[in-house]
Amino acid sequence: MVDVVLTTDRTMMTNHHGKEFLGFGTTGVPVIMPERFWFYLFAPRVRTDGDGRPREAPYGLRKIEAALLDAGIDAAIVDPSHLDDAVKGARVIMLSHHDYFGFGPPSSTFATLFEAEPLNARSFRHLMESAPMRDAKKRGVKIIAGGPAAWQWRYREEDRRRWGIDTVVEGEGERIAVDLARRALKGEPLPEWVVMPPNEAPGIDEIPLIKGPAVNGMVEIMRGCPRGCKFCSVTLRPLRHIPLERIEKEILINKRGGLKGTILHSEDVLLYGAKGVKPEGEKVYKVNVVAKRHMKIISWSHLSVAALVYAERNGRWISRIMDEVVLQGGQRFLGVEVGVETGSERLTRLIMPAKAAPYPPEEWRELVIEAAGIMEDNRILPAMTLIAGLPEESEEDVLRTIELVDDLWDFRGLIVPLFFVPMGMLSDRDWFRKHRMSDVHMELLKRCLTHGIRQSKSILKEYFSDSPILSRLISPFLHLFIWEIERYAKKYGFWSEPDTHCILGDAVEGAEPPMVNT
Numbered sequence: 018m019v020d021v022v023l024t025t026d027r028t029m030m031t032n033h034h035g036k037e038f039l040g041f042g043t044t045g046v047p048v049i050m051p052e053r054f055w056f057y058l059f060a061p062r063v064r065t066d067g068d069g070r071p072r073e074a075p076y077g078l079r080k081i082e083a084a085l086l087d088a089g090i091d092a093a094i095v096d097p098s099h100l101d102d103a104v105k106g107a108r109v110i111m112l113s114h115h116d117y118f119g120f121g122p123p124s125s126t127f128a129t130l131f132e133a134e135p136l137n138a139r140s141f142r143h144l145m146e147s148a149p150m151r152d153a154k155k156r157g158v159k160i161i162a163g164g165p166a167a168w169q170w171r172y173r174e175e176d177r178r179r180w181g182i183d184t185v186v187e188g189e190g191e192r193i194a195v196d197l198a199r200r201a202l203k204g205e206p207l208p209e210w211v212v213m214p215p216n217e218a219p220g221i222d223e224i225p226l227i228k229g230p231a232v233n234g235m236v237e238i239m240r241g242c243p244r245g246c247k248f249c250s251v252t253l254r255p256l257r258h259i260p261l262e263r264i265e266k267e268i269l270i271n272k273r274g275g276l277k278g279t280i281l282h283s284e285d286v287l288l289y290g291a292k293g294v295k296p297e298g299e300k301v302y303k304v305n306v307v308a309k310r311h312m313k314i315i316s317w318s319h320l321s322v323a324a325l326v327y328a329e330r331n332g333r334w335i336s337r338i339m340d341e342v343v344l345q346g347g348q349r350f351l352g353v354e355v356g357v358e359t360g361s362e363r364l365t366r367l368i369m370p371a372k373a374a375p376y377p378p379e380e381w382r383e384l385v386i387e388a389a390g391i392m393e394d395n396r397i398l399p400a401m402t403l404i405a406g407l408p409e410e411s412e413e414d415v416l417r418t419i420e421l422v423d424d425l426w427d428f429r430g431l432i433v434p435l436f437f438v439p440m441g442m443l444s445d446r447d448w449f450r451k452h453r454m455s456d457v458h459m460e461l462l463k464r465c466l467t468h469g470i471r472q473s474k475s476i477l478k479e480y481f482s483d484s485p486i487l488s489r490l491i492s493p494f495l496h497l498f499i500w501e502i503e504r505y506a507k508k509y510g511f512w513s514e515p516d517t518h519c520i521l522g523d524a525v526e527g528a529e530p531p532m533v534n535t
């Protein structure tokens with residue numbers, strides 16, 4: 018038993034079968050299949066030791082755990098299914114989440130379309146209403162919530178009070194976590210809200226090294242992003258590049274924990290070590306060499322279209338990194354998330370003028386298409402995100418985005434449309450909701466769904482090619498899942514291919530909409 022228990026719900030405390038991409042499934046609304054089947058597919062339990070300590074834990078929780086341990090505080094991460102015993106002796110519980118209430122872009126898109134609570138929000142609610150959490154609260158245990166979704170508590174004051182959350186911490190938590198834990202352990206009063214401003218973000222030396230393996234071997238290589246997109250909260254944070262020696266130490270911690278792959282995490286992996294928005298290919302090459310020295314499989318969390326094109330045009334760095342490093346040792350592809358957001362040059366200029374830098378925003382579409390070609394040639398398999406309902410978006414802008422999807426029709430990757438969520442410099446704007454969707458928005462969603470179903474079928478085989486056992490256990494169900502979605506999409510008029518235009522509501526006569534499982 019420890020003084021401080023760090024935990025979160027099942028959709029976070031999972032390794033998604035070692036396939037980070039499957040984590041997207043936890044943002045969905047459990048329709049078509051029963052909820053337990055969604056957990057089986059997208060959020061299986063992780064292995065734990067006898068005390069309920071997970072073999073892999075979310076990277077953010079690992080960082081806070083490390084800060085507490087370095088300060089001499091008795092703390093441990095505990096899997097939510099083992100809280101019964103763990104919280105009996107605890108005096109503080111610390112929570113973290115990417116999406117406590119399903120307000121993040123993917124979850125809120127599903128939530129508004131299906132008018133139901135997404136899996137991650139349900140799962141977190143179940144955690145907070147579970148017997149161990151309620152008992153802990155009755156005993157006076159202090160609860161502190163933080164992480165990237167801390168802002169969501171501002172919309173859920175009632176839940177915060179009902180569940181007895183003593184403090185919410187917004188912003189990077191390493192500096193404040195120790196202070197709050199000490200105050201709680203001494204029985205001192207805690208502030209209800211702590212907002213860590215960007216100028217108080219920890220310096221590189223204040224960011225502790227993780228003490229145990231992170232989910233899917235994640236290792237942070239950089240914090241912040243210089244592009245300044247108006248809808249993004251990351252952009253407000255200062256830029257920090259983590260030195261190679263520290264990166265290697267964390268990779269080794271993951272390796273010693275039994276992991277064979279790593280996810281290099283940055284808002285733009287290709288800007289690692291760069292002074293501005295022009296990648297320095299050699300530094301990106303080196304960080305991948307270090308990762309490959311210890312790990313069989315490398316993934317990147319995010320990359321930007323413009324950096325990818327620049328790096329390839331100036332020194333063929335993408336081809337070199339992929340051929341000479343990443344694809345060595347039997348790795349078949351590299352997964353990554355890529356923010357495309359819009360196909361409209363006009364909107365690019367207005368909302369994310371530096372997204373195309375060092376190229377002008379007018380070239381955005383061409384850059385995206387060129388990037389898709391570079392990725393396809395180099396076996397990079399991306400999930401490209403789009404944003405629907407951006408402020409100042411016109412119907413013409415959405416049509417340009419649909420045209421871009423059509424241009425990418427045969428491109429191997431997923432295109433994921435998300436509804437605008439007010440964040441960053443646009444945090445005072447309105448959420449984009451279903452009732453504000455126009456016919457062209459619906460067409461965009463249908464087009465992306467059709468593209469996704471088509472591509473998923475061919476990607477799945479490759480996606481599990483490095484793990485034959487997992488392939489036998491999981492991929493038949495995923496095929497069934499995709500097949501069911503296709504059947505529903507066709508039945509309810511959500512199937513849309515280039516040069517076709519389905520009109521809203523042209524579902525098969527007499528058909529019932531899919532049911533939400535409870």
Ligand code: SF4
Pocket residue numbers: 242243244245246249250251252284321356369372
């Ligand atoms: S490029 Fe990505 S991380 Fe950077 S500011 Fe834009 S949306 Fe945010």
